[in-house]
Amino acid sequence: SQQGEEDPQALSIQEGENATMNCSYKTSINNLQWYRQNSGRGLVHLILIRSNEREKHSGRLRVTLDTSKKSSSLLITASRAADTASYFCATHSGTYKYIFGTGTRLKVLA
Amino acid sequence: DVKVTQSSRYLVKRTGEKVFLECVQDMDHENMFWYRQDPGLGLRLIYFSYDVKMKEKGDIPEGYSVSREKKERFSLILESASTNQTSMYLCASSLFARSGTGGAYEQYFGPGTRLTVT
Numbered sequence: 001s002q003q004g005e006e007d008p009q010a011l012s013i014q015e016g017e018n019a020t021m022n023c024s025y026k027t028s029i030n031n032l033q034w035y036r037q038n039s040g041r042g043l044v045h046l047i048l049i050r051s052n053e054r055e056k057h058s059g060r061l062r063v064t065l066d067t068s069k070k071s072s073s074l075l076i077t078a079s080r081a082a083d084t085a086s087y088f089c090a091t092h093s094g095t096y097k098y099i100f101g102t103g104t105r106l107k108v109l110a
Numbered sequence: 111d112v113k114v115t116q117s118s119r120y121l122v123k124r125t126g127e128k129v130f131l132e133c134v135q136d137m138d139h140e141n142m143f144w145y146r147q148d149p150g151l152g153l154r155l156i157y158f159s160y161d162v163k164m165k166e167k168g169d170i171p172e173g174y175s176v177s178r179e180k181k182e183r184f185s186l187i188l189e190s191a192s193t194n195q196t197s198m199y200l201c202a203s204s205l206f207a208r209s210g211t212g213g214a215y216e217q218y219f220g221p222g223t224r225l226t227v228t
Contacts, residue, residue, distance in 0.1 A: 030214065033216055035219075041221055042114070042200055042202075043202075045218065048215075088152065088153070096141065096158050096166060097168070098155075100152045101152055102150060102151065
């Protein structure tokens, strides 16, 4: 089955820097979503971008979607220690299924 | 705020036991999901339900069954627990996306149950 793949698998940055993570997927989609997971907890929805959108903002988050390249990126600006978490992309393509990637582990150093 | 609760945060069971994991959501969502999460494998869908008494198999249903007798409650059952079912189990719910709404809604997750089978 299709699977989103995040890149990089792990990222370590200093507080205040920007963090960028990427997601690639294999088939056409209706929308793509990004989730955050703090260590050992459930996932929290961050942002949803539909297939006819190219860019979306929410607070310090900026998501882009390039359907021709089947890829998306999540940018977190002015990162904080509290942003330390794993980030997952999930694609939805017209069925009930959401396909999750394997995640990017972000560590923000104070 | 949507709240999804799971019956246990941590659970230790013996091989061969029947295990019940319960999930309850309080926002009248039609869709409910059970995933397992393993390092390096991401989230994998076990079962999905879009209505009371309705269920669909996900990618890895073997060794599991589900029950949805009430809209707010979705149970995952391990018929005979095995050590390879040691994992983090995550329940989620979402609204049902009608056709023409542009796709699925976001999922709301419970805190997870870390199950260890010895």
